[in-house]
Amino acid sequence: MRKILHILVHPSYEKSRANRVLMDHLPTSSYLTSRDLYELYPTFAIDHKQEQEQLLDCDVLMIQHPLYWYSSPPLFKQWMDSVLEHGWAYGEGGTALQGKTWVQVLTTGGDQKAYSEEGFHKHLLSDFLLPFQRTAELCHMQYLSPFVLQGTFKRNDLQLEEEGKRFTNFVECLLSEEKHG
């Protein structure tokens, strides 16, 4: 079993149907810790020591957030800036996160078609996620392609429920994988 640290980053979670469904389908397990960043740090004053301890304790870092302006909500950027310190996560002697897994759980309003070269956004979703991928790599982490729930604007309750089940599966798979050597 692997330990997952799940981080929810959503400034208006109470208004988001899709994210609520995902949260509701998060399996309960003693191997899974879930933290709500906007609940913990409403004033953006992040306790980086505590966050680092949490990171050290997990094998998989799972960040759930909506895509805002092709990126995460600002609190997660703030989190990266203050938690992923030089000499700890990257740079000389920065090996604290070596071998851990980075995976994002994304919700986007637009559907898959919108995120294509012919679509509205003119690029693939993975293009927009490049900064995150590089961050994980610089921290010696293994970058997994994200779990995405797209087209949230037009999904009905039944479809969202289906997506929820898919999410449960996804997390359970991650949990049950063996640790790499």
Added chain:
Amino acid sequence: MGEANFFIQALVYLTAAIVMVPIAHKLGLGSVLGYLLAGIGIGPAVLGLVGAEGQSLMHFAEFGVVMMLFVIGLELELNLLWKLKVWLLGLGGLQVVLTSILFAVLAFLFRIEMKPALAIGMILSLSSTAIVLQTLKEKGLMKSLSGQASFSVLLFQDMAVIPMLAIFPLLTTASITNESDHHSSFIQQYPAYIQTLIVLSAIIAIIILGKFVLSPLFRVFASTGLREVFTGASLLLVIGISLLMGAIGLSAALGTFLAGVVLASSEFRHELESDIEPFKGLLLGLFFLSVGASMNVNIVFQNPIKMALIVCLIVFGKALVLFLLGIVFKLPLDQNLYFALGLSQVGEFSFVLFSFSEQNGILAHDLVSLLVAAVALSMALTPIFLLLYEKGVKRYLDDNASQKKESDKIENEENPIIIAGFGKFGNMIGRFLRVNGIQITVLDYDADRVAMLRRFDFKVYFGDATRSELLLGAGAEKAKLIIAALDSMEKQKELIQVVKHHFPHLKILARAGDREEAYDLKALGADLVYRETRETAIELGIDALRNLGFRNYQARRAAFTFLKHDTDSFEELYKHRNDRKTYISLAKQRNAELERLMRVDIGESEEGSDIGWSRMER
């Protein structure tokens, strides 16, 4: 004497009281003087609405005094007595003894017999707890040296009344004993040693009863949950003890005082106090009214020079004794002057003792009238003295740098921030600034607090921050900011005025209580004004929202919006604070606006802000 008559009397007394007492209070004369003036007004001297029955009413109203002693007993805290023991016994004891001797000798010189002279001496040694404590509280001086000294002396005087009441019957001049025969009690038929035994056992009985019977009994009454039962029981207790003490020839006041002291340690202390308080207040008011009504006012006008002389003698005699004692007890000059002038009047208790001694044939009616008038005048002089002191003498002392012994010597501080007042509020600011490496100079007027803070290595100086001299020493010329965090609003205003006048370059950050106070301080020239409970209240509000299921971030944002709006509307409403009508309508308008703003922020429409995206991406 029908029922109608009773109600008419009540009407006259109550009307007089509610007219005169607020007026006297507004003039800073205190409510006691208000009652007296009201009494004089309805008495034979002016309107003549009440006549001889005033005298009999006085006997009834004297019960208020008994209740007052019960409450004093209840309020006695042994810890406090112990803490103040040196000043209480030393300063207070010496004051009562020396002043009594002084006036007894003076009275003797005016050819009054020895026993009455002694009675006069003792009566005049008392000062007015009501007037002095109220003034001290209003000026925020309770914790200053003069405040503590005054409090100790007053406390001792309150307690000294008990033995005085016990001694007074012994001062009766032989010729009048027959008249007071009906006062005598059944134990007088016994020989002296049995009398003493009975008295002692009565006192012990009260103590034992109070300790072991009354508390459980009151617990039972309290458990009924019927408030009036408890009130009734409290009244019954006081009346019962009075009757018992009357029966054995002791003073009812002494008995109830004892009962009060015994019950002070029970859990019903505050309940009993609040039950008796209104009765006490009303009856005492009635008592002072009847003193006024039965006063022979003509005496004052018949010989105004004699009257003025007596008043001067009393006031300056008292002040002199107090001042000398102040020197002995090392009060600094300005504190000592305030202390001496503040306690220079004769207290309300003198009325009780005067009427007591008149009944017991110790003092003649005319003499009592004369002295009661003198006492009333001495009370009226106190606020005038204190005003003169503050405007004149204190200014002079302040400007006279060589004489500022009372405050600490400050060696040319050059810290950028001065904090005036280091109570709960200032303390918090001080700690915050200090951990951020900012050097601060603190001024405070509470000697205990200063000593304590010094142990924590704060640079704290004792002194009145409203004195420009002290501010100068604290480095006001070189400082950048002054934080006004004094406890009393009056002092805050004074401080801002002084700073604006002497150190106009200093930026003033001031603590205020409510909105009105904030407006006042801003109008006086404070640069930034803070309502002290505003942020705490909102912090609590945030937690209340979160307990109802709001997310932390959302609750914080709501608080932020609210505070921002509140700050903006404060500035706007400030401009209209003197125009009540515009103010209220504007305040309402701003409030409605805020509610609308909040609803939008909470987001009545789901995913409202994403609508633009969803349209484009389609």
